[in-house]
Amino acid sequence: MTSQPVPDLTSLYPELGRDGTLQIALQKAVDQAGYRFDVLLERAPGWKRTGARADGDSRATSVHLGIQDRCFVMSFWEGGVAMAKGTTTSLNEAATATGDWQSGATLEDLQSACPFVHYGPLAEAHERGDAVETMWTIYRQTAASHVDQDLIEACYAQPQLRALFPFHSHRSLNFSRCTGFPYTHDVPVVTPVDGRYRVTWWETRSPQGPADIGEADNPRDAVALVVAHLSPECGPAVAGTANDLGKSNST
Template identity: 35%
Template sequence: MNPSVPPGPADDPRTAPYPDLVASGGLRPALASTARELHVDLGLAGDGSESDAQDWSTARIASPRGEVRVNLGLGVRRFSLTMDSGRGYVWASGSTTELSEAVGAIAFWREGATLVELGARFPFMEFSRMSRAYEDGNPIETQWAILMESDEFPAYRELLPALHADPGLRRLFPFFSHWTLRMTADHPDAGAGEIVVRRRAGEDYVLWSSAAPDRKVGFRRVEDVVRAAAALRPTP
């Protein structure tokens, strides 16, 4: 629940930045009204006024690429947009003080705009390198590149390129959780199974599979870790 801007009289200090929303009866009806004025489609035709706190100050709009969420700022006029994929990552996000800009960005996204096109027309919308990679269809390759270029995990600097050099392992999606390297065949699917590597203080590596978490094996050499990890990779 988002009680930041509850329904109430126009003189409520929390609703003061949003006189147009007060007049419309909430965020969702205001979005629908502005969309009609701009002659764009948000898929909100026929929506009426909302009454409770959450519906007054938030809106969820369907799109072919996942849900678009709109939230109001607290004490200041701001429409925050999140283009969610529904697959564990966000396409783009941003905020604007103009309701018409928020409506325009949502409509443009729903029409099938690319991330680059969205950012060019609505500069307040931002997206990450990984979001662009998901759009381009190469998230695994990009994720490996990001990790190998990063200085955030120096203890794994030698191991990452060695794992990536293995043809089978580089088809897995790598990511860090609690300073532990994990590789999975399907990152958004928590049940897909993982190969896990942790660097210990003694400079050795501990390797195991999420399918058998009690079978941890230690290695000193990077090449041995790679060989053992490749053996744990699920057969397609």
């Protein structure tokens, strides 16, 4: 199959001009809107012309250009969490949304000013500060096939694990001491395998891959293995990322 040629970006985005970049065009629009911060090039070299970002102490906004049709594809981040997304055909709207988010707007205020922005219940939970409990609730209520409900309930019944932020990587259940990505990986992982439960350290604990702790016949015994290997300083999960916690075992 013959690939379709990439459209001329100038025809879709005359603001860029022949040799311009999104970073230059967005910076100009941000400045005209009255905001005072730097718009940066996207880090990936392949996005040099079509991607841009704004970074703050804890917030970030990324903007990318659509290739087939005119659209500015936006993501709004805080504390390592993708809080909201949106797509608009207007560069000025993209500038306003970037400026409002980087200036500290709440999710509700951002959406009110920029109706093309959307967010979900988990983002609201992160904003309220109860993302851990909300994530557990989502897992306890989901019908997703990769989630072992018996394992979820056994973990939730254990206060030390219930205080951590749960997340799945493929079929493995992980626990983080922070609620944003990158997560911490210093708590054992549980993977259902052929009716049993394999408990391991995250792969970075061993150059050869996951370091085995043991296997259990049921979720309750698997949870006991995890709890037995928790470090003394393993407290409730906090907002932010593994980098914020100063840990070296993040991915």
